[in-house]
Amino acid sequence: MSGKTQHRVFEFVRDRILSGSVPTVREVQRAMGFRAVQSAQEHLDALVAEGLLEKTPRISRGYRLPEHHSSAFMIPLLGRVQAGGLEDAVEDPEGYIAVDGHPSRSRLFALKVRGESMKNAAILPDDIVIVRQQSSAEHGDIVVALIDDQATVKRLKVTRDTGGSIRVELHPENPDFSPIIPVADLHILGKVIEVRRQYEASVFYDSDVS
């Protein structure tokens, strides 16, 4: 980054892109207080030349952050996921959350965990799991599956019984719950690739305190 103004331009553009609205050249101009469009344009060109920004020529708001600098984007936080799969649920998300560092941009969604069945895998109620959409998974993956018309988070186990036939089970990570052996078809919605838990609003209670 050459100069100080350059840096300010970059910060402005990066913040705008991260917040979801790419600025126009003239918006950069105004934000920096330039009286000429060209001043902003030149800084932007310089940033592109330095590899800090990327752009698509001639299309409005065509600036992007190179992959390694952000890859941040928003994915839907779904409410109820029930029979019928994701299509309906994606229709009506509870909100959106920012993720980064994941390649499969479009096939991600987030879900709030219900119940304590994955407690021993350090996944608690109200945690948010980020899920990559896929219809199959491997042994050991934590997956979101549709059981009894309800989305549930479980560990997938694929074993081979004495007869040599393959056996698929969904294991909770909590001794109080029993494994689920799907009789019919197992509908896997996706694989959990990240877990998040926010403490901010939560209230901690400790009986030791008077």
Place this chain on the structure above:
Amino acid sequence: MSGKTQHRVFEFVRDRILSGSVPTVREVQRAMGFRAVQSAQEHLDALVAEGLLEKTPRISRGYRLPEHHSSAFMIPLLGRVQAGGLEDAVEDPEGYIAVDGHPSRSRLFALKVRGESMKNAAILPDDIVIVRQQSSAEHGDIVVALIDDQATVKRLKVTRDTGGSIRVELHPENPDFSPIIPVADLHILGKVIEVRRQYEASVFYDSDVS
């Protein structure tokens, strides 16, 4: 959502917005195969009227997803935090991660957890904690404190002993570890407000499998 075409328009626009590039009216037109701009415009107007989209009039690519007011931004992921506090560590972050929904933009940083001392609080080694910088905290908060020139994540407990004097302890959430009762000054770096764990790269091993 009125009709089927409406639905396709919404899906197209939503996917484009989530992937970071808001489409223009004419891009919607072309994607849908309309021969008139107005056809796309009307569908977009309808979606706005239904509350599925929001827009800023007269500005290009001015469509947004509702409740998308979440301003995502990047915070530094720190490497070693040692004596001397945060200042030095923030200088040289290992990288940046995207967060959203938190108000205190500038006073956030992220840290990778080492050790299993918070296992029973569902915080595992290599988890990433997002920390709000503050020098004091309340009973029950999970905090990052500087112990022996090393940043550590613990539960803060403030109790009152029989004499009535206040007693501050840092509790691990793992029976294999002992509580820390700081003799001298306790240097709190901040409060943990979020925990994240990524599974993507991790390898799950289960001895049941041949």
Place this chain on the structure above:
DNA sequence: GAAAATACCAGACAAATGTCTGGTAGTCAA
């Protein structure tokens, strides 16, 4: 000191873009 580089400004033009008016064809209910 001259040449090059930096950092900005003024003004313009063509394309992209949001928006408008006024159509047609089909469906559905009264």
Place this chain on the structure above:
DNA sequence: TTGACTACCAGACATTTGTCTGGTATTTTC
């Protein structure tokens, strides 16, 4: 049949926006 409604089309216009040419100071480099 009529009228309302939906879904689309044709064409146009005013801004917005990316891009360009040509300028002026100031600083840096040789």
